Amino acid sequence: MKNVGEIEDLCIGCGTCAALCPQNIIRMEIDQKKGLYVPIINGECDECMKCIRVCPGIGVDFRELNDDIFGKQPKNLLIGNYKGCYIGYSLNEKLRYNSSSGGMITQILLYLLEKNFIDGALVTRMNPKKPFEPEPFIARTTQEIKESKGSKYCPVPANVALKEILKTPGKYAIVGLPCHIHGIRKAEKINRKLKKRIKYHLGIFCNHTPSFKATEFLLKKLNVKKEEVKNIIYRGEGWPGKLKIETKSGGRIRILLSDYWGSGFGQLFVPKRCELCVDHMAELSDISFGDPWLAEFASERKGKTLIIARKNSKILKNMKNKEICEIEPIEPEKVILSQIYNLYVKKKLHRNSLYDGNFPRMDFIDSIIAFFEPSKLKIPWILKKRYIFLYSLIASLKARIDFLGKL
DSSP states (O other): OOSGGGOGGGOOOOOHHHHHOTTOOEEEEEETTTTEEEEEEOSOOOOOOHHHHHOSTTOEEHHHHHHHHHSSOOSOTTTOSOSEEEEEEESOHHHHHHSSSSSHHHHHHHHHHHTTSOSEEEEEEEOSSSTTSEEEEEEOSHHHHHHTOSOOOSOOOGGGGHHHHHHSOSOEEEEEOHHHHHHHHHHHHHOHHHHHHEEEEEEEOOSOOOOHHHHHHHHHHHTOOGGGEEEEESSOSSSSOEEEEEETTSOEEEEEHHHHIIIIITTSOOOGGGGGOOOSSOTTSSEEEEOOOOGGGTTOOSOOEEEEESSOTHHHHHHHHTTSEEEEEOOHHHHHHHTHHHHHIIIIISOOTTEESOOOOOOHHHHHHHHTOGGGOOOOHHHHHHHHHHHHHHHHHHHIIIIISOO
């Protein structure tokens, strides 16, 4: 393998290779057939192998990176290295309501920028000229940071924006999914400039990223033509939130997250590489963020953020003291319970040779559950939806026994 043009289905589409290529000949383009970003080589490759060395798709050494980042191996095999777990939310009510779950990532970035701890942040917004395509960029103003709030349920080559960090001196924060963080950590190992300039790594919990075909599928169900759409917002307006579509004619469509995610949007368009990922909680980030899917928050409507502080935890304390946000500790067991199914699938069923690290032991029952994983079945969606429900129930029960020692 001489460059990323040969890695095929192992490509995550993160964009790290495009930013780190010394010859600047790699470009991320959408493969319309796959509905994913893929690297395209435009020019003569000198086979320097840097794109391969920073590629998280072909493998991640968690043992080595945990030692490099935290100076130790994690004692908790599910959460990773951490200093504390918290529930928090922004005290800016508008920001909190219009974010995915509490607004904490956006609030932290605003605080870091205001205090001059950073000069910019690598974030993503939807492209106003191409409403279905994400736009990774370096936000340098409060307005630009606010424009990036909320989840984007489509492929995002976020790390292409590392190119600007390499080009322009300064202090930066980056926001990404686990795979983006993996690529950045690998890139920092071979590029001192990048490692010196990135001060904060903020990671987002992730089960998988639906391909672009998921949004096309949803539009078809709604009888909305792509060319009629002015903009799309995947989450906002409280928690768990709604998808909002605005058409060029002024029409507005709103759908609850639970309604559209469970329609096949979140189940039928899973990239092959996502099915190999073992990192749900962005374990190599400084701070990780996700939704608190717990019974005690079932009535929550404004939004709260589940937070795992691994490094730079003083930021949270300082922000609370300045009454910028509300933060309270939460037991690690509750963090695990809130993500129990995804952790079980990734840490047990998805464990593979692409990742070097410590994982929970897999027993005979786990092997049986893995054999019947829903992604392996080719059956009509109406039947598969029921099967997924039953499967997730059984897998979650097994996970509770294994990870928490109780049902």
